[in-house]
Amino acid sequence: MVKGTKKQRPKKLGPKKLGPKKLGPKKLGTRKLGTRKNTLFKSDSVVFFDDDLDRNINPFRDRFPKIKSILIPPSWKKSYTQILKGKSDFYYPMMYSKKYKNNRYAQEIVKDMDMANSSHLCDQCNNVTNQGITISQTKKIIKWANEPSTKERAVLFDLDNTLSACNLIMRYQYIEKLEEHAELFEEIAQYISGTIERYDALQLMFFYLRKNGVACKIFTNNGWAKRENDINFQVFLKIMQAFDPKMKEDDIIFGKNNKEQTFKENKDMMKIYKQI
Ligand SMILES: [Mg+2]
Numbered sequence: 001m002v003k004g005t006k007k008q009r010p011k012k013l014g015p016k017k018l019g020p021k022k023l024g025p026k027k028l029g030t031r032k033l034g035t036r037k038n039t040l041f042k043s044d045s046v047v048f049f050d051d052d053l054d055r056n057i058n059p060f061r062d063r064f065p066k067i068k069s070i071l072i073p074p075s076w077k078k079s080y081t082q083i084l085k086g087k088s089d090f091y092y093p094m095m096y097s098k099k100y101k102n103n104r105y106a107q108e109i110v111k112d113m114d115m116a117n118s119s120h121l122c123d124q125c126n127n128v129t130n131q132g133i134t135i136s137q138t139k140k141i142i143k144w145a146n147e148p149s150t151k152e153r154a155v156l157f158d159l160d161n162t163l164s165a166c167n168l169i170m171r172y173q174y175i176e177k178l179e180e181h182a183e184l185f186e187e188i189a190q191y192i193s194g195t196i197e198r199y200d201a202l203q204l205m206f207f208y209l210r211k212n213g214v215a216c217k218i219f220t221n222n223g224w225a226k227r228e229n230d231i232n233f234q235v236f237l238k239i240m241q242a243f244d245p246k247m248k249e250d251d252i253i254f255g256k257n258n259k260e261q262t263f264k265e266n267k268d269m270m271k272i273y274k275q276i
Contacts, residue, residue, distance in 0.1 A: 037061070037071075040144050044068040045151040045276055048219070049133060050158040050259075051075070059260040066276040072133060072162045080129035080165040080194050092127045092166050096191060105187040109169070132165040133157075135198055138205040145205075145212040154215035154272050156253075159222050163202065163243070165194035170224055170235065182238070189242035199243075206244035215272070216244060219263075221255040 040047060050056040051072040060069040075089070083095050093113060097106035133141075141155070157163045168188075193199035209216050218225065224236040233252070240247045253269075256262050263269050 037069075040068060040070065040140055042144065042147050044144070045149065045153045046156075046272055047154070048156040048158075049162050050219075051130060051132075051161040052158070056158065056255075056259050060263075063260055064263070064273060066273065072158075073131060075128045075130040075161060078131050080131060082195050082198075083165075084129065089127045089129045089166075092129050100190070100196070103187045103191055105184055105191050109191075127166060128161065129166040129194075130161045132162055132194070132198075133202070133205075135201040138201040141205050142208040145208045145214050149212075152215070152272055152275055153213070154217065154269075155209060156217045156219040159218055159220040159225070163218070164192035165198065166192055168192050168222055168224065168239070170232075185235075185238040186242040188239050192239075202243055206246070210244065210246045215251075216247065217251050217253055217269075218247070219253045219255055219259060221257050221259070225252050225254045227252075227254060 046067045048057075048060055048067050048069045049072055050060075050069070051074045053071050053074070057069045057071045060067055079089050080092070083099060084091060085095065087095060093106060093109045097103065097110045100106060145153075160167045190196060190199045193202060206216060218240055222236070224232050227233055227249075233249075237247065237249060237252060240252065250268070253262065253266060263273075
């Protein structure tokens with residue numbers, strides 16, 4: 001069998017059931033909680049995507065109500081089943097490397113992974129996965145970006161488990177010989193995206209956001225995005241550029257584990273916020 005061609009689940013993609021029961025008089029309390037809160041509207045001009053409700057989304061909704069803060073369902077809701085096929089998150093690197101045998105980054109990661117060896121427990125913890133921004137969400141974002149707007153628009157993306165479907169784990173050997181590994185950045189970006197289809201969808205989303213003049217920011221607490229450590233930061237930037245070639249240094253905002261405060265202190269961001 002050819003690897004990576006197996007398609008799963010058209011089950012859920014069938015025609016929507018719009019039975020008459022749902023069209024009757026609105027019953028209070030039947031609509032899913034928070035549905036509208038997580039829906040992108042034409043009128044939204046600054047949007048923030050994150051998978052952490054308590055630490056990031058809720059504080060943003062309270063403090064910056066004019067920003068549309070959209071919650072990406074966290075890892076405990078649903079793992080990235082497209083790769084895991086029912087296995088636990090821990091198996092992500094192995095399952096990924098099996099599916100994408102040409103991805104050198106994935107092959108490299110599994111090389112020194114030893115299921116029986118407890119010294120790799122740390123790696124195991126990092127293998128949390130979720131759905132991240134889904135392909136269907138990227139389509140909605142593209143549709144939103146293509147709407148004409150008189151306002152300046154911006155989208156802030158958390159990285160881990162929002163833009164990516166798994167945490168970004170970096171290996172030092174890539175940083176030491178940055179130039180030699182230049183071509184690996186796309187493979188790292190693909191690895192953290194889950195499937196190639198999802199990676200392509202994310203690239204396309206950035207293309208249309210930029211095309212329509214929407215500012216794109218990576219707003220992350222991932223330590224690799226710290227500006228002070230320039231070599232790490234450059235690697236991080238290169239990986240982000242594999243998603244969006246137009247990404248510049250200033251588009252990476254390190255959240256300092258307090259995104260709400262970091263946003264408040266960021267003059268460019270506050271300028272955009274004030275014009276909403
Ligand atoms: Mg996250």
